[in-house]
Amino acid sequence: MKILVVGGGGREHALVWKLAQSPRRPEILCAPGNPGTAEWGRNVPVGAEDVEGLLALAEREGVDLTVVGPEAPLLAGIVDRFRQAGLRIFGPSRAAAEIEGSKAYAKALMTRVGIPTARYASFDSYEEALKYLRSHGAPVVVKADGLAAGKGVVVARTLQEAEAALRSMMVDGVFGESGRRVVLEEMLEGREATVMAFVSGETVVPMVPAQDHKPVFDGNRGPNTGGMGTYSPVPWLDEDTMTRVESKILRPVARALVEDGRPFYGVLYAGLMLTAEGPKVIEFNARFGDPEAQVVLPRLETDLLDVLEAVLDGTLDRVEVKWSPRAAVCVIATSEGYPGAYRKGDVIDGAEEAAKQGALVFHAGTARGSDGALVTAGGRVLGVTGLGDSLAQAREAAYRAVGRLQFPGMHYRRDIAAQAAQVAGASEAAGQEPSGLGSNRC
CATH class of the missing domain: 3.40.50.20 (Rossmann fold)
Structure with missing residues (x-):
């Protein structure tokens, strides 16, 4: 084949x-x-x-x-x-993929079907958007309607920040046509999680959850990126919540797409905020997340090829999709300056040594130089995934391997999965469910 x-x-x-x-x-x-x-x-x-x-x-x-x-x-x-x-x-078809391609379409669909999500308004007019912003105030989430490589979201805690984001998208055109329309959302409070699912029409098989880290610097500071690292499992997403995500979010949206004449066949990605009122959708994507795939796929025990074909054949309900209980943590090494302008062509040392540490080294933005050397060719350069019997062990394995990498200006966050590992460890020791709050940055 x-x-x-x-x-x-x-x-x-x-x-x-x-x-x-x-x-x-x-x-x-x-x-x-x-x-x-x-x-x-x-x-x-x-x-x-x-x-x-x-x-x-x-x-x-x-x-x-x-x-x-x-x-x-x-x-x-x-x-x-x-x-x-x-x-x-x-x-998915182009029509079905519109659930990612247009945040306004996705929000309208969720509102119509009753899928829990943040309150919102969408605008094609900068003047109207500015008027709405000034009447409602901050905090607010400003989103470019179209594709923006994971960078088209600004969590504005002040009106000044929100107005600057709106102007950059709608007037300055920082995201081109993707920012000509914007969505303004209420800011949700809670913990983030991502649940992807294999979807074949109305048949939905959720994957194990993951959580991405979007901001470029430790402590969730700095501008949003395409993702600085991720981990799986997610200690604050228990079985009851997963059941709720499947029954109240994933299955209803799959059914709604079928009813809209846009049946979905592929991977549906739900970016979630776990609020005090329950899980709410921040965004939908129409494919595997990146870097979520780098921690979810290593945990998949069923033959991926069998699952993909079952989605297309309409036999997904007959496939038992099994997952490893092991944990996975992925740390992204980026070029200096990312997510802004960054250098290319710097020689990367230590990739083979990192792999010898037992980690999986996934290439994201690399190339071969004229002499055959491995060089940087993108903002996100390498994703290093460590595996272990706990998040703490997986995290240790990932950072041990990252420590072998070297290239000029290399940057990576040092706190990927740190809080989750602590929460998971404390919960296991106490025999309790983890809890706590964070802020929405999806």
């Missing part, structure tokens, strides 16, 4: 790595891929958003299944195009 994985980041490396473990021993192509995916398959220099180029590649190579990693090709209609050509592809 021949599989094509679309994308070239850490999520795609994790997908290729996991698919390569299938007992069916598939041949794997990755477009465009990276030096990490090249260890498990064959990279092909076709861009992830080049839909026609990818279609030609799949037809030329006789690909049996294409798996889409990033959101941009989904919103560009790659699934629709492949299906028109009679090719098998994993991911």
Whole structure:
């Protein structure tokens, strides 16, 4: 069997790595891929958003299944195009992926169906948005309506911060067309969590939860990024809450998409805030999260290939999806300056030594230099995932491996999963459920 994985980041490396473990021993192509995916398959220099180029590649190579990693090709209609050509592809249609592509659409859908979420208003007019902002005040969450690589959200605690965010999106165009419309939301208080699910029409199979760390600096300070690290499991998301997430959020939204004529086949990502009133949706995505995939996929015990095919075949309800009880913690090493302007082409030392520490090293923004050396090629460079019998052990394994990495200006947060590991450890010792509050930054 021949599989094509679309994308070239850490999520795609994790997908290729996991698919390569299938007992069916598939041949794997990755477009465009990276030096990490090249260890498990064959990279092909076709861009992830080049839909026609990818279609030609799949037809030329006789690909049996294409798996889409990033959101941009989904919103560009790659699934629709492949299906028109009679090719098998994993991911939602363009219409179904709109649940990520337009925050205004997602909020309207949630409001109509009664899915718990923050109160909001959406605007195409800067003047109207500013008027609303000044009448309602802060704190407030300002969101670019379209895709913004995980950076289009500003949690503004003052009116000055909110107005600056609104101006940068709608007037200065910092996110291009994605920021021409904005969504203004109430700021939710609680703890964050991410629950992804395999969805096949109305059949929903949740994955184990994870939590991402968006701000660039320790203590959740600084601007939002695409993700500085993540961990799984989440100690404050118990079985009762997971049942509520499935019954009140995931299943209703899958059903609503079917009723809208946009049946969803793929991975649905729910970014949640666990409030005093229960879980509420911050955002939906239409694919595996990055870097959430780097801690969730290592915990998957069922053959990923079997699950993906069951989603497409409509037989997901017949597959038993099993998960390891082990914990996983992923720490992202970034280039200096990220999420702003950053350097490229710096030589990376220690990647092989990090892997020898027992961690999984996922390439996110790397390339091979003219001399074959591994060099930086993106803002998020490497994701290092440690595994253990507890979050504390997994965290120790991840940071031990990160300590082997070196490149000029390398930055990483030193507090990934620190609080969760403490909460989990204290709860296990006391035999109690963890609790506590944080703030919304999804």
